[in-house]
Amino acid sequence: xxxxxxxxxxxxxxxxxxxxxxxxxxxxLLLVPLVATYAGEGARAQDEAEPLRIAVLFPFTGxxxxxxxxxxxxxxxxxxxxxEAGGVNGQPIELVQGDSATSPQQAVEEARRLIELEGVxxxxxxxxxxxxxxxxxxxxxxxxxxxxxxxxxxxxxxxxNDNDFLFRTVISDAAQGVVMADVAREQGFESAxxxxxxxxxxxxxxxxxxxxxxxxxxxxxxxxxxxxxxxSYASEIASCTEGDPDVLIAAAYPESGRVFLxxxxxxxxxxxxxxxxxxxxxxxxxxxxxEVFEGxxxxxxxxxxxxxxxxxxxxxxEAYGEVPAVPYLREINDAIYLIALAAExxxxxxxxxxxxxxxxxxxxxxxxxxxxxxxxxxxxxxxxAGEDVNYEGGAGSVDLxxxxxxxxxxxxxxxxxxxxxxxxxxxxxDLAAEDTAGTPVAGTPVS
Amino acid sequence: MTRRGNLLAIVIxxxxxxxxxxxxxxxxxSISSVVSFLVPSLATMAIFAIVCIGLNVQxxxxxxxxxxxxxxxxxxxYTAAIVTKSPADGQFATYIGGLGDALAAVPLPGAGAWLPxxxxxxxxxxxxxxxxxxxxxPIVRLREDYLAIALIGAAEVLRRIATEERWxxxxxxxxxxxxxxxAGWVNADAYNYVFLLIVVVxxxxxxxxxxxxxRSPWGRVLxxxxxxxxxxxxxxxxxxxxxLQGFVLGAAIMGAAGALFAFQQGAVxxxxxxxxxxxxxxxxxxxxxxxxxxxxxxxxxxxxxGLWSTTLQLQGFDLPAFVEGxxxxxxxxxxxxxIVVVxxVNPRxxxxxxxxxxxxxxxxxxxxxxxxxxxx
Numbered sequence: 001x002x003x004x005x006x007x008x009x010x011x012x013x014x015x016x017x018x019x020x021x022x023x024x025x026x027x028x029l030l031l032v033p034l035v036a037t038y039a040g041e042g043a044r045a046q047d048e049a050e051p052l053r054i055a056v057l058f059p060f061t062g063x064x065x066x067x068x069x070x071x072x073x074x075x076x077x078x079x080x081x082x083x084e085a086g087g088v089n090g091q092p093i094e095l096v097q098g099d100s101a102t103s104p105q106q107a108v109e110e111a112r113r114l115i116e117l118e119g120v121x122x123x124x125x126x127x128x129x130x131x132x133x134x135x136x137x138x139x140x141x142x143x144x145x146x147x148x149x150x151x152x153x154x155x156x157x158x159x160x161n162d163n164d165f166l167f168r169t170v171i172s173d174a175a176q177g178v179v180m181a182d183v184a185r186e187q188g189f190e191s192a193x194x195x196x197x198x199x200x201x202x203x204x205x206x207x208x209x210x211x212x213x214x215x216x217x218x219x220x221x222x223x224x225x226x227x228x229x230x231x232s233y234a235s236e237i238a239s240c241t242e243g244d245p246d247v248l249i250a251a252a253y254p255e256s257g258r259v260f261l262x263x264x265x266x267x268x269x270x271x272x273x274x275x276x277x278x279x280x281x282x283x284x285x286x287x288x289x290x291e292v293f294e295g296x297x298x299x300x301x302x303x304x305x306x307x308x309x310x311x312x313x314x315x316x317x318e319a320y321g322e323v324p325a326v327p328y329l330r331e332i333n334d335a336i337y338l339i340a341l342a343a344e345x346x347x348x349x350x351x352x353x354x355x356x357x358x359x360x361x362x363x364x365x366x367x368x369x370x371x372x373x374x375x376x377x378x379x380x381x382x383x384x385a386g387e388d389v390n391y392e393g394g395a396g397s398v399d400l401x402x403x404x405x406x407x408x409x410x411x412x413x414x415x416x417x418x419x420x421x422x423x424x425x426x427x428x429x430d431l432a433a434e435d436t437a438g439t440p441v442a443g444t445p446v447s
Numbered sequence: 448m449t450r451r452g453n454l455l456a457i458v459i460x461x462x463x464x465x466x467x468x469x470x471x472x473x474x475x476x477s478i479s480s481v482v483s484f485l486v487p488s489l490a491t492m493a494i495f496a497i498v499c500i501g502l503n504v505q506x507x508x509x510x511x512x513x514x515x516x517x518x519x520x521x522x523x524x525y526t527a528a529i530v531t532k533s534p535a536d537g538q539f540a541t542y543i544g545g546l547g548d549a550l551a552a553v554p555l556p557g558a559g560a561w562l563p564x565x566x567x568x569x570x571x572x573x574x575x576x577x578x579x580x581x582x583x584x585p586i587v588r589l590r591e592d593y594l595a596i597a598l599i600g601a602a603e604v605l606r607r608i609a610t611e612e613r614w615x616x617x618x619x620x621x622x623x624x625x626x627x628x629x630a631g632w633v634n635a636d637a638y639n640y641v642f643l644l645i646v647v648v649x650x651x652x653x654x655x656x657x658x659x660x661x662r663s664p665w666g667r668v669l670x671x672x673x674x675x676x677x678x679x680x681x682x683x684x685x686x687x688x689x690x691l692q693g694f695v696l697g698a699a700i701m702g703a704a705g706a707l708f709a710f711q712q713g714a715v716x717x718x719x720x721x722x723x724x725x726x727x728x729x730x731x732x733x734x735x736x737x738x739x740x741x742x743x744x745x746x747x748x749x750x751x752x753g754l755w756s757t758t759l760q761l762q763g764f765d766l767p768a769f770v771e772g773x774x775x776x777x778x779x780x781x782x783x784x785x786i787v788v789v790x791x792v793n794p795r796x797x798x799x800x801x802x803x804x805x806x807x808x809x810x811x812x813x814x815x816x817x818x819x820x821x822x823x
Contacts, residue, residue: 061775097762099775104719108712109488109756116484117474118763130718133623137713142635154620156540161624161713198610199718200620225611225619 051091052349054079054339055098055114056332057125057135062102063228063255064127066281067326071150072097074329075124077319078336078371085376088340089347100126107131111139111147121351122146122339124332129154129200136166145351146358148339150331153301154200158403165355169331169338169398170301171409173201175429177208179299179411180249180274181216182427187297189246189272191219195236195260196251197278198225205251205276221245226260228253233260237267244271251276254284265292277301277327280414282421290419297415297424300327304396304410305426308370312394315372325414325421334393337371338362341391344383362400366390407432455789456797460746463753470760486639487711488756493646494707496748497653499732500741501700507738507800508661509693510673511587514595517725518602519698522578523571523705524715525609528622530567531710540617547626557632564628568649568706575702578605579695587690602726610717621716625709646707653700658741660696669693670739728755731782735789737796746798754781 056075060068075095083092096118098110107126114120123140125147126132132152140147141162149157149166153173160166184192192213196202202225210220221243226236237260240248248264248271250257257279264270265288275298285293312330316323323329339354341361346353360366366388369379382389391398396409413425467488471481498520505511529544550566551559586597610619633641660666668689671679680686709715719725728751736747758778762771770777789797 099759099762101775103721103724104712104714104716105724106759109491110759112484112487113756113760113763116480117471117760119475119480128718130619130621130716133621133716134712134714134719137623137625138711141713142638156620156623159624198619200716203619227610 050349051094052088052340052343053094053096053118053120054336055096055118055120055123055125057098057100057107057110057114057123059102059127060097060099062100063253064102066254066283067127067328068099070324070326070329071125071127071332073320074316074332075336077315078333078340080319081315081371081373082337082340082376085373086380088343089349093336093340096120098123098125100128100131102128102131104131104134107135108139111135115139115143115145120145121343121349121354122148124148124150124335124339127151127328129157132157132166133160136160136162140165146339146355148335150335151328154204156200158405162404164404165351167338167358167400167404169334169393169395169406170328171396171406171411171429172431173204174208175409175411175431176276176299176301177205177210178212178429179413179427180205180209180276181212181218183297183299183413184213184247184249184274185216185218187247187272189218191221191243191245192247192249193222193224193240193243193245193271194220194249194251195224195226195240196249197253197256198227201278202251206249209249209251226252226256228256230256230259233263236260237263241267241269241271247272247274249274249276250279253278254281257281258284258287261288261293272296274298280325280327280421282325285416285421286419290416293416294418295416297413298421300412300414301331301395301409304428306370306392308375308392309394311370311372311375330394333371334391334395334398337376337393338391338398340376341369341379341383341389344380345389359400361389362391362398364390364399368392370394453798455792456746459750459785459797463750463757466757467753470757474760474763483639486643488752490639490643490646490711492748492752493643493650494704494711495729495732495752496745497646497650497704497707498701498729499736499744499748500650500653500657501697501704502729502733503697503738503741503744504657504661504669504700505694505697506733507740507744508666508669508673509690509697510591511690511694511697512591512595513598513694513697514726514730515598515600515602516701516729517720517722518598518605519575519579519701520705520708520725521602521605521609521715521717521720522575523702524709524712524720525616525622525705526571526574526702527564527567527706527709528625528715529616530570531563531626532622532624535617540620540622541614542617542622543615560629560631563626564710568703571706572699572703575705576695576699579698580691583691583694587687587694599722599726602722606717606720609720619717621714621718623714625713625715627710627713642711646711649703649707653703654741654745657696657700661741665689665692728752731786733796735786735797737798737800739800740796740798743796743798743800747796750785750797751782754778754785 058068058071059065079093079095096114098114100107100110111123114123126135129152132149136147137160144165147166149168151170153170155172194206194209196206206223214220222240224236224240226233250273273296277300280298280300312333313323338358342354342357343349345361346357367382369375369389370392371394379389398406408430411427411429412423414421415424471484502516505513529542531547532545533548534545535542547563550563553562555562582601586594589597609616616622628645629641668684672686672689676686732747732751733744735751737743758774761774
């Protein structure tokens with residue numbers, strides 16, 4: 001067999017391989033300290049005339065690859081608007097792409113490339129909490145480069161060892177779990193089973209849902225974790241439907257959802273399903289058949305009904321057509337605007353200076369400014385006039401607390417109607433207030 | 448054959464070096480940026496080289512087909528995390544251990560900067576070895592195909608334990624905030640250079656120890672077992688005991704490498720330790736480089752990881768959209784192509800194992816040839 005072949009062929013080999021190998025290693029080792037002296041010249045000089053370079057580190061491949069392209073469009077939309085309205089510090093923004101591949105190791109490699117080779121001042125992304133944590137702790141934190149994630153919602157990021165360079169424009173998973181529980185109770189469901197993806201995202205949602213649902217008088221029949229990208233989820237489905245729950249809460253990603261939702265439907269007496277934002281994928285529903293899930297509800301971090309949200313939607317429609325039912329587009333848009341505003345305020349492309357100005361432009365007090373070309377021109381005029389600005393984004397007011405988190409957000413409720421995902425409701429939620437009101441919300445960042 | 452193989456090795460290493468240095472240089476035009484980019488990459492390579500040396504002990508010298516590398520690598524990483532971190536506060540994370548503060552309080556000069564990390568690396572190697580021992584007991588008696596399957600299973604079980612058991616290592620949320628060795632002593636800007644130095648020193652240490660071990664009579668028994676178990680047993684050697692030793696030593700080395708990986712990443716989660724990343728890549732490195740040869744192992748790491756990380760840099764260049772969208776797939780293909788080319792041209796790897804029993808014997812043969820030549 002194949003294994004044996006590597007070992008055959010033991011003809012004597014008299015070669016210089018060893019000698020050149022040693023030489024190469026020695027040369028390599030010598031090269032490092034030698035060239036390192038050049039590095040002593042210091043960090044890249046940040047010239048004021050330099051254009052602001054922002055990187056996106058999105059999942060173009062891997063488990064979350066469905067979201068990569070729409071994410072990129074959202075970032076490009078904001079960059080184009082700002083550039084058409086005059087750019088940052090009089091220079092157009094340059095957008096650089098990186099592929100996190102939904103893999104922590106690759107996200108780290110890519111973040112390093114974006115910082116060292118592309119010389120970006122800020123990174124938007126990566127998508128998952130499992131990628132964001134190592135990137136913040138081993139790359140952006142030590143290097144002092146601003147990182148804003150639009151979708152990593154794990155509570156552990158609140159206390160990440162990030163030198164205060166990690167921010168997020170998205171509210172904690174707990175918020176969505178709370179609204180999922182509310183929706184389930186409003187629909188009259190008495191018992192629920194949670195089928196959640198076994199990572200930080202799924203765990204956070206599961207805990208928040210279970211706490212809220214039981215507090216509201218519901219019963220949890222089972223909480224079943226599942227792994228991503230399995231060939232079958234038959235046993236997970238079985239342990240979830242065993243207790244005969246009224247509703248199945250699916251907190252997962254499309255790649256796995258495609259498989260287990262099909263198995264659920266084929267198993268016969270399937271309960272109703274409520275979906276998390278990870279499953280808000282039109283492609284997935286098209287593949288499974290829209291009619292099967294007609295009327296089912298889902299939640300997602302969503303847009304409040306504000307002028308800023310309307311501006312975003314209008315701009316998207318003009319640029320690309322209908323706004324797809326993909327989560328976090330507004331959060332990406334807001335992240336780009338925040339970075340640009342902070343750079344304008346700081347009058348610099350230096351990452352630390354941008355970070356220092358970030359809370360000033362995101363939080364009260366100040367003139368409220370929003371996204372869009374006009375919004376940008378107003379904001380620049382206000383900053384030039386020496387006024388404080390307070391950015392109110394398409395995803396919410398994006399006020400950043402001392403940990404770099406947002407606690408106020410909007411969760412939308414969506415429904416499968418015909419062959420489309422329609423938003424039916426939009427709820428304001430303040431996790432800080434939830435805590436003080438005595439509602440136990442597990443894993444909520446203390447802010 | 449040999450000459451062709453060597454030429455191929457030199458060409459490929461030169462090509463990879465050209466890419467590794469050339470692409471970043473082309474992109475930035477600044478040597479200091481290239482250096483600060485390459486230094487962490489070299490540290491990653493050194494860590495992977497340690498893993499591959501562990502695998503080389505198991506496969507290259509002992510002939511144990513370990514397809515569960517990721518399990519030992521992961522155990523090492525997690526051990527390092529829970530040894531060096533402060534105790535869990537229970538708010539965002541629950542895990543056992545958390546000895547960092549206790550070790551830093553030991554009355555030794557500057558203990559906080561080095562002691563927890565030294566203990567962590569030793570503990571990682573020890574725990575990995577301790578885990579390998581009971582696994583190996585039944586497993587080394589299996590034929591190599593069954594053994595591979597058993598070890599894939601074992602690694603998957605370990606990964607599932609790390610994912611499910613929140614009290615142990617915080618489950619799927621993983622562990623963040625892993626401290627870095629000697630971080631208190633050096634300037635943050637210079638840290639990457641110091642870390643590279645630490646891993647290179649450890650790589651050399653492992654290299655020398657394993658190299659010595661393999662050249663010793665003990666190592667010759669391992670290689671004899673690899674070639675023919677029955678003949679070795681007939682020569683009066685306890686085959687099972689030797690295989691066990693080879694397997695456990697390899698696992699300990701992988702565990703130590705896992706500890707270094709945890710320090711470099713600063714955060715570990717079960718998502719990182721997939722079979723693809725944690726096992727396949729290391730096998731690709733060993734096979735391409737040449738199993739049974741220490742230099743070959745390191746060349747394999749350099750070539751495969753160099754290719755892996757340089758293809759990503761193509762994204763920074765203006766390429767036709769047709770190519771741009773396919774870069775990640777291009778990379779997988781290139782790694783496959785390299786392995787196939789190496790196996791076709793020189794099935795024993797870029798730098799194959801040298802067929803010799805001992806260098807003393809080599810010297811005797813050389814001396815005899817010389818005297819023969821003089822006699823002519």
